[in-house]
Amino acid sequence: MKTIRMSIIGFGAVGQGVAKVLIDKKDYLESIGLDFKVVAIADSRTAVVDLNGVDLTAAISRKSAEGTVGSEKTTGLEIIETIDHELVVETTPTNIVTGGAGLHNMLMAFKHGRDVVTSNKGPLAMKYGELMETSNASGSVFRFEATVGGAMPVLNLARDVLAGNKITNVEGIFNGTCNYILTRMMEEHAPYGQMLAEAQELGYAETDPTYDVEGIDTACKLVILANCVFGMNATHEDVTITGITKITPEALLLAQNDGYVIKLIGEVNDSRINVAPKLVPIDHPLAVGGSLNVASVQTDLSGPITVTGRGAGSIETASAILSDMISIYRE
Template structure:
């Protein structure tokens, strides 16, 4: 299957690395970064592409834009991993619309377009007989979307809840383990690259809430917006609160929850037993799915990282490729 990649930062390069190292059946025919692009409908050598980017800062020639690639390159699926404004969902939203309109499959890691415009984009994909896949938008390498859509088919999901943000989980882990203050733990998370220079989206619970909206709309057919989520972050949490919880063999984690039966979405710090399944360490994510037939199933794994995100994208691409080959 031929793919075009928009965005050649750490995730885009991670995808190219996997294509280079493994027999996936994927052929890269076009790539664009913010300043350049390249097209070869016979296939581009992924390692040469990575080396060129590292040596020059460009993936191709200046003047070849993302829009040009979408409209002119030969590809079966567009991989959309561009830097995108979470509030406007652009430029990702425009790229996805254009590719779907051209009858091309789309795989994206960008949360904004799926959270804000899922119904519109799904309708556009259906209208043009192609697929829109977005596993990488929620919990990184954890296959939560595929699990909900396919592996638990026939089950009614009553609710799901868990840790959707690795930055917050790292901060809370360090506050509990080393008795650090919130500010100290946040500074450490920044120094290690786990927290952005502006950590607002993470620590105020907004990132987790966006992921809940994606699941609520795409999986459960709700029509939710970020404003519909009750959100309390960890930025006001004190080390004393964690110490008090510790005295009773409890701890605190930022938990996101969708109550499918009541239609309620909520993100907030919660006190839970230290031996609870969701008490994972550092930047791990963990989500429990409560079903009527299978009972509770918990998925644990890395919720971020270039290779982890690339793993989810490759999985989506191979799913599309297998479907087109007539496989399940």
């Protein structure tokens, strides 16, 4: 049995999802020879540290009841720097202006030779080159499947499963909030504002939905694809972006009468990175509804490969994090 000591830095929905998945999959992980021992968890204000292994059920309960994970005033950065462990799971909130705490956490982890698995798009959209360079220099493994499609495996599909193929284009729906709003606008012939309010009520959209509806979230994911799959050195400033806020029920109805749906499509290839609403034939693989995500990867040998899945949700995102964790240590 291989024991991997790990920390969870950031204990919001995704960090708690990781803890839940580790509890649920304990027997499975042991069956493949892996024991992930969480020695520290930090949220934005507190931390819990136990070198014998944090009680994950108690940590989740405390966070739910009291809003904090522990009583110690240790920061995530201090945990990464001072506590001996192999793996940092970085799930702090995304900041695409500065990279946020996540950027400092990742660089600190690499400085100490720790592996990093993350769902945090901000640092990768801002400083992809620096992060890869630093992780390579320290011999750390850096995985980030959860940053692009949640449970929908895009990066590992492109990098590992389709190894040997030349990938010429990736396009798809990378934001479930926008997809939900557009789907419901079409179903109900209702205006954007009404369906945004519904999405907020159901928890699909944030109180401030700008990041999603203006296409910025999709742009960040495309930047990560551009850099990881196409070897570009892009930032979100290199993306042409149009959001969904000006789409009307009338436009959706006109499209529907002609056999189309309108979707917010992100596309990346070696010449452009673009996010915009587009007409998609109603029977096309990209015409998925609800809050689903979909990606079509165009290859020279295999043709188009399309994957669909849930792009958000704490357990769905945690599943992508777990997949990365297993892929690092199973060998």
